[in-house]
Amino acid sequence: MKHLGPSETNLLDPRLLRLFDALFTTGSVTKAAENLGQSQPTVSIWLARLRKELDDPLFIRSAEGMLPTPRAEALIGTARQALEMLRRLAELRSTFDPASAKRRFVICMTDASHITLLPAILAHVRRVGPGVRIEAAQIGADTPRMLQSGEADLALGYISDLDAGHFQQALFPQDWVCLANAKHARIRDSITTKDFRREAHVLIRSGTGHQLLADALKEQRIVPDVALELPGFLGLPAIVGTTDLIATLPRHIGETLAHYYGLRVLDCPLAITGFTVKQYWHARFHHDPASQWLREVCGELFQQQQVRGLHRSGRPKKRMPRDLPS
Template structure:
């Protein structure tokens, strides 16, 4: 069996570099902060390992042998590589950065979170672009690989290997046309569970939060007469504004739609478990300065005000 190759110590590589540059043991010792006897010991080790004198004493100083000349390019590449490895990565600088962030989010977040996030990013990091990605079965892989940087929402299935931070809590409200003929002119007037069951409803079929709603309805034996089912929030405000249908929504998206379309906000007449909207990121990028900046920005914008 061949003897295992003995790797050169980094301090011996530095000695080669300094001797080659200075042609002097004295000056090399000063540069390396070592004594001349120590450098003589190191040089003896090098000569033995490489089976070459490496430097010879002359009236002009320590001159390299042809073997040393041939080695120096590789030696300096190795030292430069080790230097790069030891340096910390450059910190993300928002005003000068040129970067695209991909954020997995629901269409509810497109309405509630994305406009504010985009506005702030444009103000503090004009070279940064945002891409809204989908919440689907590929999200975990995308976050792990770096194809996505962050995910926003209620995503309890993202667990092992992921960090998470709570942004805000959600309870449930109902929305109706401001001129609804049976609800009344004041929010909550004549509005109870019996009236809720008597009205026709719009159901949103997507999102993990809606599993909580469906489970609550089933467990409390509450039925809804659903006349329209939508995969998301596109068109919901317009439909509510022109019909007498009722929608049961998480508060943040419901109040956002109500303000934009002049809809009536009603209390939810049955208890539905609340949930928390969080931001999620993979452990691989926990110390990445760009990812850390984006997470900090989302926390600053949404933890207190949502």
């Protein structure tokens, strides 16, 4: 059992300080009890404790009421200062004002999110928080540790397994599309499984969906004709836009690239497990005002009504990719 030191055992209960102030002000146990919202027997018990703690009668009964002793008169100023400090401490509410803040936020995300999510975040932050800076970090196996340590403030994407102590909030669901050159000689308004098997592909070897795509191809015993492999999405539009290669990727990044580079978006003919893009943070920073503001920004920008909600992660467990927070 832990033994408290003198500095811990000698701390006065704030209720006793309030009683001291009330008795000094009113000169009456009855009025002090009314002011404190307590019964008179309770106030009498507190007064006995206060006298014992300060080793002085403090107040003496007289015809004029409860008169303070010299020690009480000497202590009342200090007691009221202590009460004022306690009141100020209770009134302090940590807030985050983006308009005046000088703060750097680190957000873990994939390179696809650099294209689909980061521009909207940056535009909003520059509008409402000119002193706020954003740093994009790679989302990966080290992300949970970074969130816990505070090296990263938020993660955006899809993390299949998350350690205990993390929160997550769904933003929007993702299914799969194929991208093709708008002038592709053989692919027009749709693509069939036969087309998928026949055409040559450009494959992205990173990102949220890479493993889901690989699992679907293996399960359906499809071995695509991969003419090119890329580590990310940076060169993908130029490749698809100047060749007859097909790319299979999550809808959000696919539609964004198609919009900016004039590519054709086609519903993917294969059954590939979808997933939900979420934002993740650690419980240590759940009540941090700056972290709350950043999460609210991302929620307002990206969250869809049908997937609202959050939950705290429990023990690590395998989740179905389409599961939404409970």
